Amino acid sequence: MADRVATITTGAAVSHVGRVRSQNQDSGYAGSALFVVADGMGGHAGGDIASAIAVRRIAETDGLDFATPQEAEFALQSAMLSANQEISAAVEDRPELTGMGTTVSALVRVGDVIATAHIGDSRIYLLRDGELSQITNDHTFVQRLVETGRITPEEAAVHPRRSVLMRVLGDIDQSPEIDTSVLGTVPGDRWMLCSDGLTSYVPHERILIAMSGPGTPVDAANALVLEALEHGAPDNVTAIVVDIDRPGSGPSAAQIVGSAASGLDPELAASSRQHNRLPALLLHPIRTSAPEASFQPESEDYLDALIKEDRKRLWKRRGIWLAAVALLVGAIVGAALLGYRYTQTRYYVGFDGGNVAIYQGVQSTIGPIRLSHVVEVTDVTRSELSPFTRSQIAETISTPSRAEADAVVANARTDGSG
Numbered sequence: 134m135a136d137r138v139a140t141i142t143t144g145a146a147v148s149h150v151g152r153v154r155s156q157n158q159d160s161g162y163a164g165s166a167l168f169v170v171a172d173g174m175g176g177h178a179g180g181d182i183a184s185a186i187a188v189r190r191i192a193e194t195d196g197l198d199f200a201t202p203q204e205a206e207f208a209l210q211s212a213m214l215s216a217n218q219e220i221s222a223a224v225e226d227r228p229e230l231t232g233m234g235t236t237v238s239a240l241v242r243v244g245d246v247i248a249t250a251h252i253g254d255s256r257i258y259l260l261r262d263g264e265l266s267q268i269t270n271d272h273t274f275v276q277r278l279v280e281t282g283r284i285t286p287e288e289a290a291v292h293p294r295r296s297v298l299m300r301v302l303g304d305i306d307q308s309p310e311i312d313t314s315v316l317g318t319v320p321g322d323r324w325m326l327c328s329d330g331l332t333s334y335v336p337h338e339r340i341l342i343a344m345s346g347p348g349t350p351v352d353a354a355n356a357l358v359l360e361a362l363e364h365g366a367p368d369n370v371t372a373i374v375v376d377i378d379r380p381g382s383g384p385s386a387a388q389i390v391g392s393a394a395s396g397l398d399p400e401l402a403a404s405s406r407q408h409n410r411l412p413a414l415l416l417h418p419i420r421t422s423a424p425e426a427s428f429q430p431e432s433e434d435y436l437d438a439l440i441k442e443d444r445k446r447l448w449k450r451r452g453i454w455l456a457a458v459a460l461l462v463g464a465i466v467g468a469a470l471l472g473y474r475y476t477q478t479r480y481y482v483g484f485d486g487g488n489v490a491i492y493q494g495v496q497s498t499i500g501p502i503r504l505s506h507v508v509e510v511t512d513v514t515r516s517e518l519s520p521f522t523r524s525q526i527a528e529t530i531s532t533p534s535r536a537e538a539d540a541v542v543a544n545a546r547t548d549g550s551g
């Protein structure tokens with residue numbers, strides 16, 4: 134199939150240690166028809182070794198002639214399983230590497246189709262006609278929670294356990310489940326493979342913009358890594374961009390990036406790590422850090438625990454929110470009560486119908502609530518007052534105490550009788 138169509142596949146890989154980490158545990162490969170990204174994990178040791186083992190092992194299949202896309206799919210899968218064994222063997226030789234593992238996302242072009250193989254939370258995207266689609270599914274517990282409607286993708290993006298992987302290549306499972314697919318591709322398609330150091334920190338729209346530039350795959354891969362750096366790059370970041378039959382381009386030279394490029398053997402890597410860490414930390418003393426990737430075998434128990442933990446967190450958040458609202462309402466009610474109590478220490482003299490009356494409170498209203506009420510209707514009538522006193526009382530005379538209000542009435546009374 135591949136030799137029936139003249140195809141040009143142009144790709145480029147860029148990998149960066151990021152702004153926080155001292156060591157790059159990502160590995161990448163951009164070949165003639167094969168492209169691979171791997172993101173190693175293993176805490177203090179081994180992530181770089183695991184991703185390098187995987188990328189080098191899978192890169193060996195580049196240039197093989199596949200009669201069908203299914204054959205390519207199978208070859209990728211076999212190479213990944215063989216990398217899995219190689220990682221286990223490395224751990225047997227060096228027990229201090231126990232627990233190392235790696236994600237892998239790989240694609241190979243066979244004529245007008247792309248075969249993919251994938252495990253972990255690195256991703257493959259396709260940009261076609263201005264639209265960017267995610268091809269792979271993250272093998273994380275958080276993604277499982279999204280799929281079952283427990284949390285939203287937005288909540289997943291900031292979830293404290295977003296880096297807990299359900300499936301990886303490593304020393305735990307002898308036959309890890311690998312996702313594979315076969316998809317059509319057309320001239321003008323731009324494929325992209327990346328580690329979560331890009332997708333966990335750069336929003337989808339920014340990835341789309343960085344990928345949509347008119348430049349070559351190298352330009353696009355650089356633009357993506359630059360975006361990650363601009364978003365703080367707390368994690369290692371790797372981007373591989375692949376153009377399908379880009380006009381005017383020729384096949385690109387094979388390229389290895391990240392830890393797979395450093396020619397490291399386990400012995401060397403372990404010793405160089407000691408020296409690398411300190412200067413990098415000194416260079417970037419205060420930076421936000423990314424959650425360290427870890428692995429938990431796929432289990433309903435762990436998922437249940439995660440759901441319970443989420444529920445608890447939600448209740449806690451709700452509790453804090455309710456307490457804040459209660460405090461605010463309390464403060465408003467308290468202030469209103471204090472204000473009301475103050476108004477009730479005041480008095481004023483005015484008319485109630487035809488008679489002079491003493492009111493407690495102030496002469497205003499808040500909505501339907503009057504802030505005063507009559508405490509005494511006197512026998513002094515409006516008609517017996519002099520025009521001056523009448524008009525003053527009509528406008529009301531306010532006093533700071535009841536005694537002074539009584540005095541005002543007494544004055545009005547003499548005014549009336551005089």
Ligand code: CA
Pocket residue numbers: 172328329330368369426
């Ligand atoms: Ca990562």
